[in-house]
Amino acid sequence: MKNKINNYFNIIVSTIISVIVFQLRYGLDKIIPTNINWLLSARHDWGQHYLGWAYFRKEDWSFPLGTINDFYYPISTNIGFTDSIPLFALPFKLFSSILPEDFQYIGLWLFLCFFLTSYFTIKILKQPVVHLNNTNF
Numbered sequence: 001m002k003n004k005i006n007n008y009f010n011i012i013v014s015t016i017i018s019v020i021v022f023q024l025r026y027g028l029d030k031i032i033p034t035n036i037n038w039l040l041s042a043r044h045d046w047g048q049h050y051l052g053w054a055y056f057r058k059e060d061w062s063f064p065l066g067t068i069n070d071f072y073y074p075i076s077t078n079i080g081f082t083d084s085i086p087l088f089a090l091p092f093k094l095f096s097s098i099l100p101e102d103f104q105y106i107g108l109w110l111f112l113c114f115f116l117t118s119y120f121t122i123k124i125l126k127q128p129v130v131h132l133n134n135t136n137f
Contacts, residue, residue, distance in 0.1 A: 010126075014119035022114050030107035034100050038107075045083075050104055052082025053089055057096045057103075065090065085109050 022028065030038055039050040055071040056079045062069075066079035066086055079086045088105045 006126075010119060010122050014115055014122060017118040018111065018115040021118075022111050026107070026110060031111050032107065033104060034102050035107070036102045036104050039104055046106060049083045049085070049106060052077075052079060052084035053092075053104070053106075056082075056084065056089055057093050057099075061093075 029035055039046040055068050059068055069076045071077050079089045092105055
């Protein structure tokens with residue numbers, strides 16, 4: 001029971017830390033899936049990542065997975081080479097027909113990175129300290 005409560009505490013603290021840091025760094029409006037304006041500003045490379053996803057979602061399924069024929073035409077490319085987070089691009093392509101036209105998952109990915117970093121940092125810091133005395137390596 002104590003372990004379960006401790007885990008919930010870690011999740012709550014991680015969420016609070018993540019929301020605060022994410023708000024200070026990017027702004028919580030970046031998590032909104034239909035907000036693509038911040039990606040297409042000329043100050044960052046995020047636009048190229050978004051365009052990789054936008055072209056990929058319009059492609060027919062082909063092998064190898066992630067092939068984008070219309071991006072870098074006539075050479076073509078792969079979703080992995082556009083830094084469009086293939087781990088999210090492939091599953092979201094399955095639901096592309098029901099997603100809004102202006103859909104981005106990069107904000108969600110960034111927030112997930114912040115959350116997981118804070119969660120596992122808390123878990124690591126709660127581990128007992130092991131003193132290595134008289135060890136022979």
